[in-house]
Amino acid sequence: MHDIEQSEPAAPAVGIPVEQSVGPQRTDARVLDPCSGGRMMWFDRQHPDVIFGDCRRETLTVTDNSRGNASGTRTIRIEPDTLMDFRALPYPDGAFKLVAFDPPHLVHAGPRSWLAAKYGRLSDDWREDLRQGFAECFRVLASDGVLVFKWNETQIKVREVLALTPHAPLFGHTSGKASGTHWLVFMRPNARLSG
Numbered sequence: 001m002h003d004i005e006q007s008e009p010a011a012p013a014v015g016i017p018v019e020q021s022v023g024p025q026r027t028d029a030r031v032l033d034p035c036s037g038g039r040m041m042w043f044d045r046q047h048p049d050v051i052f053g054d055c056r057r058e059t060l061t062v063t064d065n066s067r068g069n070a071s072g073t074r075t076i077r078i079e080p081d082t083l084m085d086f087r088a089l090p091y092p093d094g095a096f097k098l099v100a101f102d103p104p105h106l107v108h109a110g111p112r113s114w115l116a117a118k119y120g121r122l123s124d125d126w127r128e129d130l131r132q133g134f135a136e137c138f139r140v141l142a143s144d145g146v147l148v149f150k151w152n153e154t155q156i157k158v159r160e161v162l163a164l165t166p167h168a169p170l171f172g173h174t175s176g177k178a179s180g181t182h183w184l185v186f187m188r189p190n191a192r193l194s195g
């Protein structure tokens with residue numbers, strides 16, 4: 001089962017008009033999460049200093065027979081404040097102090113699976129998509145801004161993804177084979193130090 005229970009169809013990937021915003025219009029928010037999905041990583045999913053974006057707005061109910069899930073289904077709500085495409089962010093240069101970038105990391109996932117509902121899937125052109133995503137995240141960061149990048153390398157190695165941005169992460173956490181999730185922290189390069 002993979003029913004879209006409510007709301008509009010998934011948004012087109014590019015050229016999403018800003019008027020498709022439904023959440024609070026926080027023009028002074030310092031933090032951007034451009035692909036926030038179900039906001040599961042956030043401790044405060046309504047944090048007033050954050051703009052939560054995504055390219056889709058939908059509610060999905062999928063089959064899930066994992067242990068402890070008596071109902072046999074699970075529902076996820078993707079409710080961004082604003083529909084956006086991380087490849088063409090609708091914000092001016094230098095608008096945010098912190099960007100949290102957690103794009104889809106799966107190329108292969110059952111179209112009706114819980115994983116696909118939760119994380120989305122990469123397109124065949126994922127290298128170009130992520131290259132543009134990184135470039136856009138750095139563009140909207142202030143000169144002293146920080147990028148936190150999350151990646152799970154079960155299907156694509158983190159080194160392949162890091163090759164898509166000219167900037168190197170400062171430090172991060174790698175959780176090894178068991179989990180494969182990496183948290184990597186970047187800072188927009190200091191113009192005074194480069195060249």
Ligand SMILES: C[S@@+](CC[C@H](N)C(=O)[O-])C[C@H]1O[C@@H](n2cnc3c(N)ncnc32)[C@H](O)[C@@H]1O
Nearest residue numbers: 035037038039040041055085086102104119120
């Ligand atoms: C790994 S999930 C994010 C999970 C989220 N960090 C959480 O805590 O629940 C990736 C999200 O990126 C979204 N996405 C995929 N392509 C996108 C694009 N071009 N622009 C914006 N969001 C995109 C997907 O819809 C999906 O919700």
